[in-house]
Amino acid sequence: MLLSLVLHTYSMRYLLPSVVLLGTAPTYVLAWGVWRLLSAFLPARFYQALDDRLYCVYQSMVLFFFENYTGVQILLYGDLPKNKENIIYLANHQSTVDWIVADILAIRQNALGHVRYVLKEGLKWLPLYGFYFAQHGGIYVKRSAKFNEKEMRNKLQSYVNAGTPMYLVIFPEGTRYNPEQTKVLSASQAFAAQRGLAVLKHVLTPRIKATHVAFDCMKNYLDAIYDVTVVYEGKDNGGQRRESPTMTEFLCKECPKIHIHIDRIDKKDVPEEQEHMRRWLHGRFAVKDEMLIEFYESPDPERRKRFPGKSVNSKLSIKKTLPSMLILSGLTAGMLMTDAGRKLYVNTWIYGTLLGCLWVTIKA
16 A cells, blocks of 8 residues: 555656746736737837747746756767757757757757747647747748748748747647657658658657758858757667657656767758658668667667767756746745736636637637
8 A cells, every 4th residue: 555655646747846836927928928019118128038038938948847856867979069069960860858858958058048849729728828839939930831831931931021039949740759659750761762861760760851941041041950869768678669758757767877978060961852851861861760770779889878979978067957947836836825926827728728728719
């Protein structure tokens, strides 16, 4: 009985971070809303600078739980610059934790507030966050024939014109890779074979539209492209790749290590014409595939469970994350201690969500 209780408690380790991350959402959105109103008559650069700072505070709290709380070991390979840059971040997509990995790299370059995402359309309905991500520079896109190129171009051009710092995260596969979903993998491989492209095993065939539009709009503004390959260690069984951890599993400390390989590609080395870029992007994913095959299947045990080259064990100082967690948690607790504060908190959840959904509906 006691053992069962201990095991059950251990399996519920995700509850604390879930309660804090979700519970502080109204506090954060209220702080952002106040600044949005106060900055209405100021130059846009003032609003953007503080919005980036607020975003940095919240995402630092997220990283407190995903790095410091879980104790995950971050192993970096390749060439991550120390200084912030305007970049497009291209990565393999396999887990709901993938967007956290972009934060993991950005905070190490002091660029956490500049992270903006190309997101699938359905995420715009998230309570509070669906609306806010668009305000912070996120771009919602539909897949395949429904992709609205003009809308994406207009948004990106407005950010470039305003001089908005860009750490633009794109997952070109469009959907998460899961080795257990064989139909998705087979369809992806058949698509590549029909077009004379390399058939990939550990990643899906990348889609080109969002990447091409982003590069075409930002090519004179960018410093580089980061080609990022990620492995979550812990769930593979005897070298056999398994489904990557979900956020809940990750927060339950079921992933002891993340391997992150970064290739920094100068923008002059990226082809501009769409069909040439398609083959270039597929080639980059073929390189990822080769690294992942080596990681999981190399006959040499010294080359398995690692990427090529030297790795750096990068530990994030708790000084970078704990203050944000304490500030947002403290403000939220203070709000909940009074009747007026509790009412404001509940109304923010209800009306903030409704107004956000109304906004994204009008913008659709």
